[in-house]
Amino acid sequence: MHNTEVEILLVEDSDLDAEITIRALRKNKISNHIVHLSDGVKALDFLFCNGEYSNRDITQKPRLILLDLKMPKIDGTEVLAVLKSHVETQSIPVVVLTSSKEHPDVNKCYNLGVNSYIVKPVGFQNFMEAIATSGIYWMLINQPVE
Amino acid sequence: MKMRNNLNNLLGLLGLLLITAKLIFSSWNIIEFTFLPATLFLVLLGSLMVFETNKIDVQLYLKLTGQDLFKGSQKEYAHRNGFIDREWITDHSFPTEEWVSGWQKPHAAAFSVDQDQIIHQTEKDIAGRSDEPAYAEHANYPTFHHNSGQGTSIRTMEIPIPISEIPMAVTGSPIRINSIQNLWDEKLQEFNYFFNHSRDLACLVDPNGTLELINPVFEKTIGLFKYEIIGQQFISFVHPDDIEMSLKEIENLVSGAQSLNIINRYRKKDGTYIWLDWNLSGEPKTGKIVAIARDISDLKKAEFEINQLHEKLEQKVMERTSQLEAAVQELETFTYSVSHDLRTPLRAIGSYAQMLEEDYLQALDEEGKRVLLTIRKSAEKMGTLIDDLLSFSRLGKQAIQKSPVDMNSCVLDLLDLLQHVYKHKAEIIIHTMPDAFCDRSLIRQVILNLLGNAIKYSSKNDHPVIELFATRKEQDIVFCIKDNGIGFDMKYAHKLFGVFQRLHGEKEFEGNGVGLAISERIINLHGGRIWAESIPGEGATFYFSLPVAV
Numbered sequence: 001m002h003n004t005e006v007e008i009l010l011v012e013d014s015d016l017d018a019e020i021t022i023r024a025l026r027k028n029k030i031s032n033h034i035v036h037l038s039d040g041v042k043a044l045d046f047l048f049c050n051g052e053y054s055n056r057d058i059t060q061k062p063r064l065i066l067l068d069l070k071m072p073k074i075d076g077t078e079v080l081a082v083l084k085s086h087v088e089t090q091s092i093p094v095v096v097l098t099s100s101k102e103h104p105d106v107n108k109c110y111n112l113g114v115n116s117y118i119v120k121p122v123g124f125q126n127f128m129e130a131i132a133t134s135g136i137y138w139m140l141i142n143q144p145v146e
Numbered sequence: 147m148k149m150r151n152n153l154n155n156l157l158g159l160l161g162l163l164l165i166t167a168k169l170i171f172s173s174w175n176i177i178e179f180t181f182l183p184a185t186l187f188l189v190l191l192g193s194l195m196v197f198e199t200n201k202i203d204v205q206l207y208l209k210l211t212g213q214d215l216f217k218g219s220q221k222e223y224a225h226r227n228g229f230i231d232r233e234w235i236t237d238h239s240f241p242t243e244e245w246v247s248g249w250q251k252p253h254a255a256a257f258s259v260d261q262d263q264i265i266h267q268t269e270k271d272i273a274g275r276s277d278e279p280a281y282a283e284h285a286n287y288p289t290f291h292h293n294s295g296q297g298t299s300i301r302t303m304e305i306p307i308p309i310s311e312i313p314m315a316v317t318g319s320p321i322r323i324n325s326i327q328n329l330w331d332e333k334l335q336e337f338n339y340f341f342n343h344s345r346d347l348a349c350l351v352d353p354n355g356t357l358e359l360i361n362p363v364f365e366k367t368i369g370l371f372k373y374e375i376i377g378q379q380f381i382s383f384v385h386p387d388d389i390e391m392s393l394k395e396i397e398n399l400v401s402g403a404q405s406l407n408i409i410n411r412y413r414k415k416d417g418t419y420i421w422l423d424w425n426l427s428g429e430p431k432t433g434k435i436v437a438i439a440r441d442i443s444d445l446k447k448a449e450f451e452i453n454q455l456h457e458k459l460e461q462k463v464m465e466r467t468s469q470l471e472a473a474v475q476e477l478e479t480f481t482y483s484v485s486h487d488l489r490t491p492l493r494a495i496g497s498y499a500q501m502l503e504e505d506y507l508q509a510l511d512e513e514g515k516r517v518l519l520t521i522r523k524s525a526e527k528m529g530t531l532i533d534d535l536l537s538f539s540r541l542g543k544q545a546i547q548k549s550p551v552d553m554n555s556c557v558l559d560l561l562d563l564l565q566h567v568y569k570h571k572a573e574i575i576i577h578t579m580p581d582a583f584c585d586r587s588l589i590r591q592v593i594l595n596l597l598g599n600a601i602k603y604s605s606k607n608d609h610p611v612i613e614l615f616a617t618r619k620e621q622d623i624v625f626c627i628k629d630n631g632i633g634f635d636m637k638y639a640h641k642l643f644g645v646f647q648r649l650h651g652e653k654e655f656e657g658n659g660v661g662l663a664i665s666e667r668i669i670n671l672h673g674g675r676i677w678a679e680s681i682p683g684e685g686a687t688f689y690f691s692l693p694v695a696v
Contacts, residue, residue, distance in 0.1 A: 016497075016498075017494070020493070020494070023501065099489050099493070120493060
């Protein structure tokens with residue numbers, strides 16, 4: 001699958017949240033190719049074609065990155081900082097998904113240049129809607145960099 | 147003037163005794179006197195003069211040596227202060243045989259008499275005279291006799307003035323002179339009393355920086371005898387680190403400063419140092435320095451201790467602050483963990499229940515559907531609870547931003563939301579309310595809580611009526627929300643605003659017991675107060691006060 005075109009990269013350590021997210025996207029007909037990675041290290045390896053992803057085609061950039069903040073090893077803000085500081089990756093829209101608005105890094109994320117910051121809503125219907133709306137916006141409405 | 151008449155009448159009858167100036171000075175039996183601090187001496191002299199100028203038979207004269215006569219400054223001083231009204235010129239070094247030109251002439255000129263009316267007498271002549279017993283005792287005092295006739299003699303006494311180094315001469319009858327002498331002694335005793343009993347150190351330093359005179363406290367404080375101190379350099383006792391500063395200050399004094407204060411460390415006999423707070427006064431004419439010092443070692447020690455305590459305190463405050471900061475940080479991490487980690491599995495419960503509902507609803511019977519719904523609702527309720535708790539804890543560290551708020555429009559805005567959430571049938575009457583000075587979003591939350599409660603607890607009434615109004619009470623505006631709901635028992639009023647405290651069962655009325663706790667915290671943050679009154683079955687009125695804008 002390494003050479004397959006990736007449209008959405010989901011970086012999320014919770015398999016359950018990942019499943020809900022993917023389900024929400026699919027339910028809203030956003031069934032583009034989605035890759036789910038469970039931590040920041042894998043995400044960076046994937047994007048920069050290192051480690052187990054060294055054979056991947058680096059020109060195949062995802063159209064959207066859904067990024068969880070609280071992850072083991074390298075957390076979401078660190079991943080974001082790397083992405084936004086590299087020319088190759090800085091134009092990829094990044095939507096941060098977090099469980100809590102209490103997170104002290106909200107401001108940090110915006111300073112790093114996050115494109116959107118979404119608190120996973122308490123209501124589960126709402127969560128589905130939020131994911132769907134965001135997915136529709138970034139995948140269908142937003143005009144990406146040429 | 148009277149004196150001059152006497153002199154004229156008694157021409158040639160009495161002799162004038164002359165004692166040489168050298169004798170005069172060495173015999174002036176108050177060696178210490180010459181060392182007295184100049185300022186005190188002048189005060190002493192001044193008071194004597196005031197006392198004496200009223201006596202008609204005593205005149206005060208300034209005796210000037212020929213050399214000093216026209217320098218004038220001392221003379222001016224004496225004139226200005228009314229110490230003298232006539233003066234004569236003399237020279238201590240003239241030979242005895244020339245006394246006519248040395249003593250007789252100027253005396254005669256001063257008293258406006260002929261020269262030969264002033265007769266020279268020896269010391270022995272005075273001692274032997276039966277009408278002048280006092281002179282026998284004071285034979286060594288500077289004494290000049292004028293022939294003033296009718297058995298009365300006039301005597302002149304010289305008083306050395308150390309500060310000007312020109313002697314002052316007092317002329318008068320033996321009795322007056324004697325009383326002046328006694329007065330001098332008295333004044334000297336007074337001076338010595340002050341000098342010797344002073345609790346401050348006092349010393350006189352000559353222009354070369356040598357200690358010339360010290361008082362007993364000086365000796366006692368330094369721990370050396372007088373003879374070990376006199377003749378030493380003033381600066382030789384100063385702590386090496388303070389010498390430069392001290393010399394610099396003293397230089398200011400020499401170059402014209404009237405007086406100044408310095409604080410330095412002074413060495414004691416045992417080699418330890420004490421802190422002295424000096425007042426130095428310079429005497430420009432002689433170049434001497436009068437130095438008075440107070441031992442402030444205890445003060446310095448206290449100061450040092452205070453500084454140390456202060457430092458310790460600072461350190462403690464810093465330690466405590468960092469501990470507090472760590473605790474706050476920990477609490478924030480905890481809060482974050484609660485909100486993040488508790489919600490993640492909760493979201494899974496809810497979402498998976500929803501997936502079940504969406505994908506397998508057909509497979510479930512009615513009981514299965516009810517159980518599934520309960521799972522979803524409970525999970526959702528727990529989510530709300532976590533959010534409420536977090537917002538409650540967040541309020542503790544939040545800074546409020548006050549501005550004038552139109553309470554009427556604020557309430558009107560809420561009505562739609564309330565209708566949407568509660569779908570109620572209550573009649574809500576809003577009386578015109580004054581503007582409040584508050585944090586709009588927070589106060590909105592309070593009103594939402596209180597209105598929500600009013601709607602909730604009056605929902606079982608057939609005609610629920612809710613009234614909002616405000617009254618001005620001294621420096622506060624009190625807002626009231628009154629309902630005709632079930633009310634509560636006043637004996638539980640104290641539990642109303644506690645977290646998770648509820649006065650009604652979950653089955654009766656939904657709620658998690660956080661709303662009023664949040665409301666109270668918000669009102670407290672504004673410096674206001676929240677309370678409630680009720681009669682069970684007749685409704686409840688909730689009040690909150692907000693201070694009027696200053």
